[in-house]
Amino acid sequence: MNISESFVSALQSVRANKMRSFLTMLGIIIGISSVITIVSIGQGGKEAILGEFDDLGTNVINVNVKSVDNEIEERDYLTLKDARLVEEKIPEVTTVVPASYGMGNIKTDKDKKFAEIDGVTHNITKLMKLEMLAGRFLSESDIEAARNVIVIDNITSKKLFKRPEDAIGQKVKVTIGDSNSNLTVIGVAKSTGGDMAEMFGDNYPGVGYIPITTGERVIPDARIVMFSVMLENMDNSNEVASKIVHLLEQTHRNKGKYSAEEGFKELDMLNNVINIFTMVIGAIAGISLVVGGIGVMNIMLVSVTERTREIGIRKALGAKNKDIMLQFLTESLILCLIGGIIGMSLGISLGLVVGKIINIPLGVSPSVILLAVGFSSAVGIFFGLYPANKAAKLDPIEALRYE
Numbered sequence: 001m002n003i004s005e006s007f008v009s010a011l012q013s014v015r016a017n018k019m020r021s022f023l024t025m026l027g028i029i030i031g032i033s034s035v036i037t038i039v040s041i042g043q044g045g046k047e048a049i050l051g052e053f054d055d056l057g058t059n060v061i062n063v064n065v066k067s068v069d070n071e072i073e074e075r076d077y078l079t080l081k082d083a084r085l086v087e088e089k090i091p092e093v094t095t096v097v098p099a100s101y102g103m104g105n106i107k108t109d110k111d112k113k114f115a116e117i118d119g120v121t122h123n124i125t126k127l128m129k130l131e132m133l134a135g136r137f138l139s140e141s142d143i144e145a146a147r148n149v150i151v152i153d154n155i156t157s158k159k160l161f162k163r164p165e166d167a168i169g170q171k172v173k174v175t176i177g178d179s180n181s182n183l184t185v186i187g188v189a190k191s192t193g194g195d196m197a198e199m200f201g202d203n204y205p206g207v208g209y210i211p212i213t214t215g216e217r218v219i220p221d222a223r224i225v226m227f228s229v230m231l232e233n234m235d236n237s238n239e240v241a242s243k244i245v246h247l248l249e250q251t252h253r254n255k256g257k258y259s260a261e262e263g264f265k266e267l268d269m270l271n272n273v274i275n276i277f278t279m280v281i282g283a284i285a286g287i288s289l290v291v292g293g294i295g296v297m298n299i300m301l302v303s304v305t306e307r308t309r310e311i312g313i314r315k316a317l318g319a320k321n322k323d324i325m326l327q328f329l330t331e332s333l334i335l336c337l338i339g340g341i342i343g344m345s346l347g348i349s350l351g352l353v354v355g356k357i358i359n360i361p362l363g364v365s366p367s368v369i370l371l372a373v374g375f376s377s378a379v380g381i382f383f384g385l386y387p388a389n390k391a392a393k394l395d396p397i398e399a400l401r402y403e
Contacts, residue, residue, distance in 0.1 A: 009327055009330070009331075011334060013303070013331050014331070014334060014335065014338070020299065021335060023295075024295050024296055024299045024335055024339075025292075025335055025336075025338060025339030025342070026292070026295075026339075027288060027289070027291050027292020027293070027294075027295045027296075027339075028289065028292040028293075028296070028335070028336050028339030028340055028343060028376060028379065029292075029339045029342050029343040029346065030288050030292065030343070031287075031288035031289030031290075031291070031292050031343065032289065032339065032340050032342075032343025032344055032346075032347060032372050032375070032376060033342075033343040033344070033346040033347035033350060034288060034347070035289070035347065035372065035375075036343070036344055036347025036348060036351065036369075036372055037347045037350045037351045037354065040347070040348065040351035040355075041351055041354055041355060042275075042277070044351070044355050059230055059231045059232070059233060059234050060127065060228050060229065060230055060231070060262070061228075061229045061231065061237060061240065061241050061244065061260050061261065061262060062226060062227070062228055062229070062260070062261055062262075063078070063086075063226065063227040063228075063229055063241075063244055063245070063248070063258060063259070063260045064225060064226050064258065064259050064260075064261075065077055065078060065225045065226070065257060065258060066256075066257065066258065066259045072257065073254075075252060075254075076252055076254055076257045077223045077224060077225065078098060078223075078224040078225065078226070078227060078248070079224060080098060080121075080212065080213075080224070082098075082224075082227070082248060082251060083096040083097075083098045083121075083224075083227060084096075085247065085251060086227070086229060086244055086247060086248075089247055090240060090243050090244060090247065092231050092232060092236070092240045093229055093230070093231060093240070093244075094126075094230045094231060094232055095123050095126050095127070095229075095230040096123070096227050096228070096229050096230070097120070097121065097123045097124050097126070097127045097227065097228040097229075097230070098120075098121060098212060098224045098226075098227050099118055099119060099120050099124070099212065099224065099226060099228070100118070100119035100212060100215045100216075100219055100222040100223060100224050100225075101116065101117070101118055101119070101219070102116075102117045102119075102176045102215070102218075102219035102220070102222065103115075103116055103117070103176070103205075104117055104174060104175050104176030104177070104179075105174070105175045106150075106152065106156055106160065106172050106173075106174055106206060106208055107172060107173040107174075107175060108160050108161075108170070108171075108172055108173075111159060111160050112160075113155075113156045113159045113160055113206045114205050114206065115152075115156055115205055115206035115207055115208050116205055116206070116207050116208070117174060117176060117208045117210060117215070117218065117219060118207065118208065118209050118210070118215075119210055119211070119212040119213075119214070119215025119216075119218070119219055119222060120138065120209050120210075120211075120212055121138070121140075121143050121211075121212055122137065122138050122139055122140050122142070122143060124209070125137060126230060127228050127230060128192065130189045130190070130192075131189060131190040132187055132188070132189055132190075133154055133157075133164040133188045133189065133190055134157075134164035134165045134167065134168050134187065134188040135151070135164075135167075135168040135185070135186050135187030135188055136186060136187045137151055137187050137189065137209070138151060138186075138187075138209060138210075138211055142186075142211045143211045143212060143213055144213070145213075146211055146213035146214045146216075146217075147211060147214065148181065148182065148183045148184060148214060149183060149184050149185075149186045149210070149211065149214070150172065150174065150183040150184070150185055150186070150208050150209065150210050151185070151186060151187040151188070151189055151208070151209040151210075152167065152172075152185055152187075152188055152189075152206065152207070152208050152209075153188070153189055153190065153191040153192070153206055153207045153208075154188055154189070154190055154191055155191045155204055155206045155207075156206030156207070156208065157185075157188045159206070160172070164188035167185045167188050168185060168186065168187070168188070169184065169185065169186075170184070170185050171183070171184055171185075172184075172185055174208065174210075174218055176218065176219055176220055177220050178220070179217075179218065179219070179220050181214075181217065181218040183210065183214075183218075189207075189209070191204075191206075191207065192207070212224070229244060229260075234262065237262055241260035241261065241262075242260075244258075244260050245258045245259070245260050289375065289379055290379075292336075292339070292379065293336075293379040293380075293382065293383035294383065296332055296335055296336060296379070296380065296383045296384060297332075297383040297384070297386060297387060299335075300328060300331070300332050300383075300384055300387035300388070301386075301387045301390070303328070303331070303387070304328065304387050304390055304391040304394075307391075308394065311324055311391055311394050312394065315394070321392040321393065322392070324388075324391050324392040324394075325388045325389060325391065325392035326388075327388075327391075328384065328387055328388035328391045328392075329381065329384050329385065329388040331384070332380045332381070332383065332384020332387070332388065333377060333380035333381060333384060334380075335380060336376045336377065336379050336380030336383075336384075337373070337376055337377060337380065339376065340372060340373055340375070340376025340377070341373070341376075343372070343376075344369060344372050344373065347372070
């Protein structure tokens with residue numbers, strides 16, 4: 001018997017016992033669909049998370065004030081003068097983006113929104129892409145004049161003013177601790193939280209961007225504890241980082257109070273963590289494939305028992321052991337392949353549905369599909385080998401006598 005005849009015979013056997021074949025394939029279907037769903041959502045989630053960094057500059061060194069046994073003094077904190085000095089003295093530096101931060105409420109007479117208040121310069125738009133939905137962003141003159149203006153994100157504008165256009169020119173009160181400041185909204189930017197911010201809505205903090213010079217009176221104890229330093233390239237980033245730290249130490253006459261590190265070196269670590277997590281969860285889901293394989297082995301052993309006389313007749317007519325083995329191995333392989341194809345289709349469909357619900361793009365690579373089909377085939381061959389071998393070794397005389 002050649003392979004094509006074995007294939008036809010296997011399909012006929014599957015069709016002859018539709019319900020039993022379907023129940024046998026169910027374990028394979030569940031296993032494959034689970035693995036593909038989990039892996040595709042994992043890949044989509046990774047792309048969504050890493051995509052949040054796409055709008056940020058990657059040639060960045062973050063300079064921080066670091067605490068050494070809580071010995072940070074007022075003179076150790078960074079200043080706008082330091083930012084200008086780093087830009088002027090270190091040729092590899094293209095832009096320095098200082099920032100101060102505070103958490104509080106942005107209020108109107110009718111409502112309020114909990115938000116992060118960022119004291120920034122106009123250069124922040126070089127570090128991160130801010131899509132303006134209405135109005136404008138902070139200008140250099142806003143920073144120099146320390147104007148009482150604010151740019152809010154669309155999450156905040158939706159809460160306080162319904163539409164971005166309605167927010168422009170409106171007065172808001174920014175409250176941080178005991179500090180209250182009246183500011184004018186000059187722009188509405190799209191939230192950097194993206195789909196996640198939209199999904200959590202009111203539970204996601206808003207953002208307000210104010211001139212860093214205005215932040216000195218709006219944000220209590222406002223201090224610049226970090227610079228984002230943008231470089232032309234990262235070829236000699238370690239050397240540039242050392243230069244920046246040395247310059248700041250000379251300026252502030254201190255030692256060991258600053259650190260400078262690549263801004264997005266954590267991306268590789270995050271990528272690895274997501275990959276490991278996806279693999280572990282996928283492996284756990286893959287246990288059902290083993291269970292499905294055991295089900296295939298069980299039903300093939302039953303099939304061998306049921307068809308003992310058929311095997312005896314075929315051997316009596318000249319069929320060799322390899323022909324019998326090929327027939328039952330092909331049948332096992334067909335069961336697993338059909339189950340794998342159904343499971344693959346179901347897994348992709350579930351991934352699309354779940355991805356749409358949680359706003360994560362589906363990420364199914366061809367390698368995942370090939371892996372699923374390959375694994376189905378491997379399960380079919382591995383768990384079908386013993387029943388096929390048992391059938392091939394049946395004694396034809398004893399098989400013919402079997403009732």
